[in-house]
Amino acid sequence: MSPWFPARWPAEDPDLIQLYTMNTPDGQQVSLCLEEMGLAYEPHTINILENEQFDADxxxxxxxxxxPALLDPHGPEDESVILMESSIILQYLADKTGAFFPRTYRGRLEGQQWLALQASQIGPMFGEFGHFLLFARDKTSDSAALDRYTREAHRLLKVLETRLAGRDFILEHHSIVDMAILPWVEALVHVYKAGDALEINSLKQVQRWRARLTERPAWQRGKEVGRPS
Ligand SMILES: N[C@@H](CCC(=O)N[C@@H](CS)C(=O)NCC(=O)O)C(=O)O
Incomplete structure (x- = not known):
């Protein structure tokens, strides 16, 4: 059966993976991963600032x-597949390519825990931190929410700092877990401009890890994918 494509974002090459995204941290996870894996794909910008994410298609x-969302015309069991949720998309791409994720059951369990930590803690807490720091400043009369999310963001950064002591990556090797977490840490510094407030400079392991990953060409390309024109 030939795949369905959204009419508003038509596929130029219906044989390629289609990525629907914007250059936000969750979107960047997947564009970074596609770039690291060297997979051919067609990006489509979904401008969430103009509510395109609520288009019926x-x-x-x-x-x-x-x-982000991803459509692979060559999905499992010889059928196309449509996926939402960045951590599931990353796991799918790692399974598809056999790269950037452990192969053993133990290794996969370890990786899945860190992916879940990103999806349930790092993304939501850093996102709320940014919301109350930048976007809701004039909408709330006390600092309780900002204080809470500053504490949580700081605490989570320290979890990363501890994890990275004595290792180059979150898992034993460079993996989709690094690709899931890096865009959120970069957003703290470059989007929310909160590096000083969160004392990121004092987190030596995190800084070492950021430097190693952000110099990679895949990050340089991937972080720009989906930028609205
Ligand atoms: N758990 C989801 C979160 C996705 C998410 O929150 N995406 C944001 C951009 S970073 C979005 O689409 N926001 C639009 C909205 O909230 O209306 C994932 O990791 O894919």
Whole structure:
């Protein structure tokens, strides 16, 4: 059966992976991963600032109305597949290529824990921190929310600092876990401009890890994918 493509974001080459995204941390996880894996793909910008994520066609790709979403015309069992949720997309791409994720059951369990930590803690807490720091400043009359999310962001950065002591990557080797977490740490520094407030400079292991990963050409290319024109 030939795959369905959204009419508003038509596929130029229907044989390629289609990525629906914007250059936000969750979107960057997947564009970074596709770039690291060297997979050919067609990016489509979903401008969430203009509510394109609520377009009826987009909701068929991502029923929760969030970016990113991915359509692979050559999915499992010889059928196309549509996926939402960045950590699931990353795991799918790692399974598809056999790269950037452990092969053993123990190794996979370890990797899945860190992916879940990103999806349930790092992304949501850093996101709320940015929201209350930048976007909701004038909408709240006390600092309770900002204080809470500053504490949580700081605490989570220290979890990363401890994890990275004596290792180059979150797992034993460079993996999709690094690709999931890096865009959120970069957003703290470059989007929320909160490096000083969160004392990131004092986190030597995190700084070492950031430097190693951000110099990679895949990050330089991947972070720009989905930037609205
Ligand atoms: N858990 C989801 C979160 C996705 C998410 O929150 N995406 C944000 C951009 S970083 C979004 O689409 N926001 C649009 C909105 O909230 O309406 C994932 O990792 O894919």
């Amino acid at each position: 987009y909701l068929r790709l991502s029923p929760n109305g969030k970016i």
